[in-house]
Amino acid sequence: MHSSVRWLLAAVFVAGILPVSADAHFTLLTPASWLIENKLGDPQKAAPCGGTLADPGTPSNIVTPVTGGSMLTIRMMETIYHPGHYRVALAVNSRDELPADPPTVTRETEKGPRSVSTTIQNPVQPPLLADGLFPHTTRPTEPWEASIQLPNITCEKCTLQVVEFMAEHPGVREGGFSYHHCADLKITADPAKPIDTRWPAQRP
Numbered sequence: 001m002h003s004s005v006r007w008l009l010a011a012v013f014v015a016g017i018l019p020v021s022a023d024a025h026f027t028l029l030t031p032a033s034w035l036i037e038n039k040l041g042d043p044q045k046a047a048p049c050g051g052t053l054a055d056p057g058t059p060s061n062i063v064t065p066v067t068g069g070s071m072l073t074i075r076m077m078e079t080i081y082h083p084g085h086y087r088v089a090l091a092v093n094s095r096d097e098l099p100a101d102p103p104t105v106t107r108e109t110e111k112g113p114r115s116v117s118t119t120i121q122n123p124v125q126p127p128l129l130a131d132g133l134f135p136h137t138t139r140p141t142e143p144w145e146a147s148i149q150l151p152n153i154t155c156e157k158c159t160l161q162v163v164e165f166m167a168e169h170p171g172v173r174e175g176g177f178s179y180h181h182c183a184d185l186k187i188t189a190d191p192a193k194p195i196d197t198r199w200p201a202q203r204p
Contacts, residue, residue, distance in 0.1 A: 026164050028181040029075040029143060032062040034159075037181075040079045048098045048161055049182035068189040068196075069152030074162065076181075077143040078136075082166040085120070086133040088148055090185075091159040092200045097127055098161050101178040115169045115177040126151070126198045129160075151196035154189040 025040045027033075035043065035050050035057035043057045044050040051057040066072055074088065091097035102120075106113040120132035129151075134144045160183045171177050189195055195202050 025080040026076050026078045026179065026181070028162055028183060029077060030073055031064040031066075031160065031183040031185065032060060034060055034062065034182050034184045036060050044179045044181055047101055047176075047178070047180055048095050049159065050180045063157060063184045063186050065186045065188070066150060068150055068154065068187045069193040070150055070190070071147040072150050072160075072185075073145060074148055075143050075145045076162060078140050078164075081139040082169055083137045084164055084166040084169075085135040086130075086144075087120075087128065087163045087165065088130040088133065089127045089161045089163070090129055090151070090199075091127060091161070092153065092155045092202075095159050095161075095182075097200065098159065099127060101163060101176055102165055104165075104177045112170060115165075115167050115171065117167065118165050118177075150187065151199050152189050152193045153187055153196055153199045153202050155185075155187050155201075158185045158187050159183075160185050 025042065025044065027037050027040065033050075036059075037044070043052045043055045045052045046056075076086070087102065089098050102118040104118050105116045107116050121128055122131065124131050129148050130146070133146055134140075162181045162183075164179045166177050166179070169177050
């Protein structure tokens with residue numbers, strides 16, 4: 001089931017009368033990013049996990065160990081503002097399991113199309129863990145933090161993806177209307193809890 005992000009329509013009016021930057025940026029604070037980020041969070045344009053056509057990025061080689069079925073703290077800071085929201089997904093075996101960026105409704109302007117809204121999955125289904133996080137139409141001044149429920153699974157190197165959808169944005173060649181960060185996780189299932197068999201290659 002999907003629902004429209006109606007609050008973003010209001011952002012169109014707000015952004016139409018207030019100056020905004022052409023590109024939004026965010027940095028993934030927790031868990032550690034799989035790429036070395038600068039203070040703005042770059043490189044982050046390309047799907048599914050950041051980098052750009054000119055700079056694929058330098059791997060951090062950090063793999064964060066976590067327990068399946070537990071709550072994972074995600075912290076991020078928007079370093080260059082755009083109205084929008086965030087989505088979190090998990091790939092178990094390959095980043096090919098990550099979903100495509102959300103479809104975008106656009107409006108035509110003198111300078112070309114600009115994003116208006118997208119859809120939010122509610123309730124979320126694998127591979128999504130959360131959607132519609134931190135909806136905002138004003139510039140944030142503090143990091144955002146959320147606790148996300150991990151599935152009770154085991155994987156040596158899962159990919160946690162955090163995507164920012166940006167409203168009132170002209171889009172970029174690499175990432176359309178979304179920016180991307182990922183973190184590598186080593187998930188060990190909690191033996192006291194049932195295995196979540198909705199995820200690939202899991203056995204009860």
